[in-house]
Amino acid sequence: MEKLRGVNLGNWLVLEKWMSEDLYSGTTAMDETYLCVELGKQRAADRLKVHRDEFITERDFEEIAAKGFNALRIPVPFFLFEDVGPYIHCYEYLDKAFDWAEQYGLKILVDLHTAPGGHNGTDNSGICGICTWSTKPEYVQYTVDVLEKIAARYGQREAMWGIGVLNEPMCSDTEAGKMLNIENFVQFYIPVDKELAKHNTNYTLAFLKQFYLDAYNAIRRHMGPEKYVVFADAFELDIWDDFINGLPGAVLDTHNYLMTPDMTLFQEKNADVYAAYLQKLGERVNATARRVPLIVGEWNAQNQADGLADMTKAEKDHLYTTVADGFQASMQDAMGWFYWTWKVIMGGLDAQVDDASRCVRQGWLRF
């Protein structure tokens, strides 16, 4: 199978405010939930429809293919198929995505990015500072049901590569969970509903694995093992071998950003520091990729050091090609990767590096 050289369609069907702040104008909302709540159904629908119609179009699919990518990871919300609460469904756009992907020869990884009740507390889970998904069995069941519906509707499509069952879950009883948990996250992602936040609960690895199995079985009722079921590593790369290898067509998904290992690395401007870091990262990632089917579902070359804007073109070229090339070497034994993200509509150098299209044009992302 050809290696996946993919890109995420971030901020299309699952909003992230930093990627199109103007969409939130006139509200205090920090996430899609309160954008819909504050605007009310009709106004939210007016804005979201135009956003969904115009942010990503057939034109983007054509350009993605022309630039040499061969795959898309498309974040979708749990309310994909029906208006739940304040939310507005959007499966019509996933329908279009499959049509366009098949027209331009792209594969799709549909990635469930949000879950009822909130599953990790981040903005990209749709509701900041809230993590109550595991507290109600009906939330988890709804999540499994949505995944089954995705498999039923798109599982036989030529463009279907796989389904990611839940983006970036974080467990209470893992090493990563000591840092990446809702108690820490509420400091950055402030919950609007303080009463609801009292129910915040991190789930165990065992709980997550049970959900993963239920999701796998539901998806497999509609989609054979030649199409993949993708499981996030919950930021623990080396604990999944038996689980993944025990399920036909299961794939592990790990995410790598410069900011992941610690909060200072991505403020560095010395390319050599990154080269050394990525060398070590690659030893781990490639070792895992040789043991289990692995993708890197998110990565990019972005960093946030001061003074990047003042660097010369040659300095920027050296920095960003070192990072982007180093990341790619770190994933050479994986089934593939998906850059985060295709399109960011705001200015500045950071946005150029988050934006795969602009990175390719600058010569920073090359493959």
Add this chain to the structure above:
Amino acid sequence: MEKLRGVNLGNWLVLEKWMSEDLYSGTTAMDETYLCVELGKQRAADRLKVHRDEFITERDFEEIAAKGFNALRIPVPFFLFEDVGPYIHCYEYLDKAFDWAEQYGLKILVDLHTAPGGHNGTDNSGICGICTWSTKPEYVQYTVDVLEKIAARYGQREAMWGIGVLNEPMCSDTEAGKMLNIENFVQFYIPVDKELAKHNTNYTLAFLKQFYLDAYNAIRRHMGPEKYVVFADAFELDIWDDFINGLPGAVLDTHNYLMTPDMTLFQEKNADVYAAYLQKLGERVNATARRVPLIVGEWNAQNQADGLADMTKAEKDHLYTTVADGFQASMQDAMGWFYWTWKVIMGGLDAQVDDASRCVRQGWLRF
């Protein structure tokens, strides 16, 4: 001065329904006027803000420059600076356009595309089937005032190339006016307000020239002759020599589409027919360009023959490169040209040919 290789930012600040039909969903509107009327102020603002924020962004300016264009023609409405009636102003976006253009080294031709009361009856005038602009002196004065405000606000900007005073006016007493007049246009662009349509009036060439002079003088109060004032030829290329040459920094603007000469030419698939037509067109256009400063403010390679979608890639390449190359040869003595348009967000081959970005990617538009 470097020859202008430009592109229009159509459908950004002046809507044309065929270029983003989804924006009109749930309404019966065929133009921006009735879109705003039917939705009401708040809902229209919700939709238009997202459209204006997302349809064209800094990312587009970067891409336009990277593809080798050096200029933009930006259609703007008469309500650019203030909410008039049902309309929603948009000068903030023209502000951004000047910032971005200067960042990426592009020149801007600001083109006033609509006027109070409607000035030609087409959808791109903002109100279908209505042409009453010349019937009220206050309409014409408002138009002159808007042009003066544009000159006052942007006239000294580095990116300012010029101001087009009114897009595609059509006169009652010219040869072209026998076909291109409101009595004929109401058959294609049906007026919603039949009472208003009773006041439809085509204006004379003398009336138009007086407006042109008033506009020129108002603009020149803020903008010296090193920046251009651009006058549409009202579809009569050869009647403007004395007028244009009598005004320092005046430029004539002519528009050329395959559908302009008659309604059958653009249904042809034989590239030789186009090559012959464009050869003859070029004799006229280049002759004019040697007598007066001239731009071609709109042109493209689109045609609407049946069966284009079934042509092989090689056949399409031959057809569209013949047309695009032929058009460029026909304008070689002009100051420059602007392809119509940068971006069309709908599918199909026609859209690919209307869309300059996709035309460049296909290799059809090359320069």
